[in-house]
Amino acid sequence: MYTPEHSPLGQATHYPAQYDASLLFPLPRAPKRQELGLQQATPFFGADLWTAYELSWLNERGKPQVAIAHVTVPCETPHIVESKSFKLYLGSFNGSRFASADEVRARIRADVSEAVWRGSGQTGSVGVKLVLPEQFDAQQVHEVDGLLLDRLDLDCTHYTPAPELLAAHHDEAPVTETLVSHLLKSNCLVTGQPDWGSVQIAYSGAQIDQAGLLQYLVSFRDHNEFHEQCVERIFMDVWTRCRPIKLSVYARYTRRGGLDINPFRTSHPQPLPANVRTARQ
Template sequence: MPNDNPLKHLNLGQTTAYPTEYDAGQLKAVPRALNREPIGIRDAQLPFDGVDYWTGYEISWLNEQGLPQVAVGYFSVPASTPNLIESKSFKLYLNSFNESRFSHWQQVQRLMQRDLSNCAGGAVEVELRALTDVTGETVDDLPGQLIDHQDIRITHYDYDPGLLQVVSTTPVQQQYKSHLLKSNCLITNQPDWGSVYIHGTGPQLDTASLLRYLVSFRRHNEFHEQCVERIYQDLFALGFAQLSVYARYTRRGGLDINPFRSNFEQAPAVKRLARQ
């Protein structure tokens, strides 16, 4: 019987040989439509704009004299691209630079921009920064009202949008944050820890129900980008005219993933959070 699993090409969950030289072929694409169509999103008519912001903390290569170079990388993948970039393949790709020689930083940056854009199917922005340029940056926080310390009982740890409740249908502007988001990798089931920011104008959310809903992702298996879009769709369905959802996940293998989706604003200017 043929294996028609659309994710069978991924390295996740498999024993993997780490590359010893630069190899763009390590990158693997995952069609965003695989998750979007089941939750009512069509790529041709996205209900939001957005970007997947990645930070790479384990980036290195050799200069022409064989001297290791190190950098922090900032990658911006538009939500409008047809593919997301599978995280393990991204790590393997970055590792493929470790023992390869390049004449200058700009060459490495251009290569990464070309390869990641080809994988995502659209223009990806890449910025490599020297450690001296980021030393001294402070730990940041998301804006909004923290909803994590409510005295409530929680019993649901399986995804349930039915937990969401509204206090009033009169539209109000709201801005919330929680550090209690946890989901699991779609392939390996490894935990993904994150903080989430919700901002918009719509029916007044019951904050206890919002927290219960976010905690219900605790056993949910889905990629970071897909969880954020699911949260967006569930909240938008309640009647939000304006809505932003932004999650910042902790790093694994030297990479953190920070998906942002909104129909009215840019992402808040946030540097890394305490757990990043």
């Protein structure tokens, strides 16, 4: 049964050293989207951008190889992959031999694609890119761009999501702006472990009250949800409360177990953001 309680989270763990695709544990997106009033159709596009820093395998002569993996999971997939299961799956490559990095990339792409589309009667593919050691020096660290909300000196009293804090000035001229905060914190839905992130909100429309937006983002501090679910909740709260013409929400969470998850949701088609790590990642 694919529910968080049946996932590897919070359970004693065996770390397989041989490749095992069955370790991937898909979780359906639908239940949390239904909490937000969403059924089949969603008002957003986007993807979940994963970075895996602890990927290793053996070449055909038994010599260890290492790489960084970027995995892009479209938000249209019916499932996400539970992150601990993804860690265990990647760890299962450690003692297995592969002919090339391309073979490893193809295997990850096929396995994750199967997991996120499992049981839906549909097929699709995730994106997978491997960054090899000779490319490590070109990897960048860059903060998400935008006007920093954290500069505001204000009182914060809500630590569970409080969408009533959101407001926009519909009696004034519309604006286009990008706002950023590094104060996003939520907790794992199952274990309660803290998840730290930076969030970027870009929109066009009635100007959003910045103090209320920052207080709203802080209100996730004691909230238990997975990264993808938090970003979709933020998107829907801003979309319904502030009624922008266009909206995108992008969060970059710090890594756990060698993985970071960075969901992006947008009301309108546009290129995905570059999967560039921030200083805290």
